[in-house]
Amino acid sequence: MSSQLSVAVDLTDPTPAYEQLRRQFALLIETGQLIRGDRLPPLRQLARDLGLAVGTVGRAYQELEAAGLVLTRRGGGTTVQVPAVDAVATTRAHLRAAATAYAKQVAALGLSQDDAVNALEKAWR
Amino acid sequence: MSSQLSVAVDLTDPTPAYEQLRRQFALLIETGQLIRGDRLPPLRQLARDLGLAVGTVGRAYQELEAAGLVLTRRGGGTTVQVPAVDAVATTRAHLRAAATAYAKQVAALGLSQDDAVNALEKAWR
Amino acid sequence: MSSQLSVAVDLTDPTPAYEQLRRQFALLIETGQLIRGDRLPPLRQLARDLGLAVGTVGRAYQELEAAGLVLTRRGGGTTVQVPAVDAVATTRAHLRAAATAYAKQVAALGLSQDDAVNALEKAWR
Amino acid sequence: MSSQLSVAVDLTDPTPAYEQLRRQFALLIETGQLIRGDRLPPLRQLARDLGLAVGTVGRAYQELEAAGLVLTRRGGGTTVQVPAVDAVATTRAHLRAAATAYAKQVAALGLSQDDAVNALEKAWR
DNA sequence: GTGGTCTAGACCACC
DNA sequence: GTGGTCTAGACCACT
Numbered sequence A, B, C, D: 001m002s003s004q005l006s007v008a009v010d011l012t013d014p015t016p017a018y019e020q021l022r023r024q025f026a027l028l029i030e031t032g033q034l035i036r037g038d039r040l041p042p043l044r045q046l047a048r049d050l051g052l053a054v055g056t057v058g059r060a061y062q063e064l065e066a067a068g069l070v071l072t073r074r075g076g077g078t079t080v081q082v083p084a085v086d087a088v089a090t091t092r093a094h095l096r097a098a099a100t101a102y103a104k105q106v107a108a109l110g111l112s113q114d115d116a117v118n119a120l121e122k123a124w125r
Numbered sequence E: 001g002t003g004g005t006c007t008a009g010a011c012c013a014c015c
Numbered sequence F: 001g002t003g004g005t006c007t008a009g010a011c012c013a014c015t
Helices: A018-030 A043-050 A056-065 A087-108 A111-124 B017-030 B042-052 B052-066 B087-108 B114-125 C019-031 C043-052 C054-066 C087-108 C113-124 D019-032 D041-048 D054-065 D086-108 D114-123
Strands: A070-073 A077-080 B069-071 B078-081 C068-074 C077-080 D072-074 D077-080
Touching: A018 A056, A018 A087, A018 C043, A043 A056, A056 A070, A056 A077, A056 C113, A087 A111, A087 B087, A087 B114, A111 B087, A111 B114, B017 B052, B017 B087, B052 B069, B052 B078, B087 B114, C019 C054, C019 C087, C043 C054, C054 C068, C054 C077, C087 C113, C087 D086, C113 D086, C113 D114, D019 D054, D019 D086, D041 D054, D054 D072, D054 D077, D086 D114
Parallel strands: none
Antiparallel strands: A070 A077, B069 B078, C068 C077, D072 D077
């Protein structure tokens, strides 16, 4: 049985696995894709699905809790806590940041906006 | 005295410092901004400028040499070795990687290709 | 309907909930505030009042019974069993423990016995 | 060779070991007993001295860093960071809290201020 | 030699 | 079944 959430870790990425997880869940919560009361996958199930040690996933969950995004109760699983966040605004901010970063990279290669759009359309598939 | 090249390391980035350096020099060389015979900054000067230990910069230079991009001679500094790179192909590869990364980020936000293109066009200005 | 006894659990305290309960009842019994024949609150009522699972309160009661402080009879509730405790000695032991803990805390602050006494006198009011 | 600092963990205390360590260092820093630039004992040395696993001490150090009390540089040890804190006020606050807690405990035992002071004087030795 | 990350597995508290 | 803590040891990045 696999977890239903689209989280993944890239072991070739130098970013620590627990940090990759933390970010992805934080993003899902901040953008409203996970809302108050939703449950995160059980620690051990997610660890098994991703091929990680339990403690590694555990650290991600701990940090989410420390950030107040999640509430964890012994024996009761981990549920989204999140107070009132403006999901739309947050999503827009993330989108803008990503677009800007991409634009800068393309410009640094000496290419045009058209090149950027074309490459994006090819990459989308 | 500072090095003339625009290289920098971000210590908050989990990517190892030597790897950040290696990548930047490799990109400069592959895109023809550094050509055969050009000298890399002296190890110790660059280390001082960036606030790194000499060994850290040394490791970046070593790996560049191992990759054949650079040649280090005792007392002679480190000079760019490789002339034969297909700058166009390299640029295209970088473009593709950046586009793919951007597409993934937008998809993770639950947004569409149109959103991605629109944001890109706004970011371009 | 609430239990009449002033017992409480602090979930932010790392001490297990069942252990917090056990201690409080043990203290009430040892200091004579609960005497032979007195009834402890019904398990389920106390669990409800404190927001705990029934099993958690059950474990506290079990340990009290194992210690011989209490007797549980099916359908008959849980009643205080033990009469023969030296209340004075128990009280003295608790006092000693509290004083030692306080002395250690003050010493860890790098302060003197005089500081400890002064603060205590102010706190007493 | 043992660490010079008076930190200790009580394994009978239900408080997690890493949390006991975190608190003690935080107290030493907040009360000015460790000041900016002072070094914490090396992770592995402290772990050995206390009979703990390296990761356990590591977690305490991590949390101190997350709280901004300490700065840790790979290969460079862990040093006190602490911005401007009013050490005297902090110490006084801790003292007041400890004294109040002690006073409450003694009062709950039905004893007098004199009893509290006497016990304190005996405990101090 | 200094921290940081990860693993594999054990035991505990709680629902 | 759910998380939380701890161990023992490995490998990596950096000074």
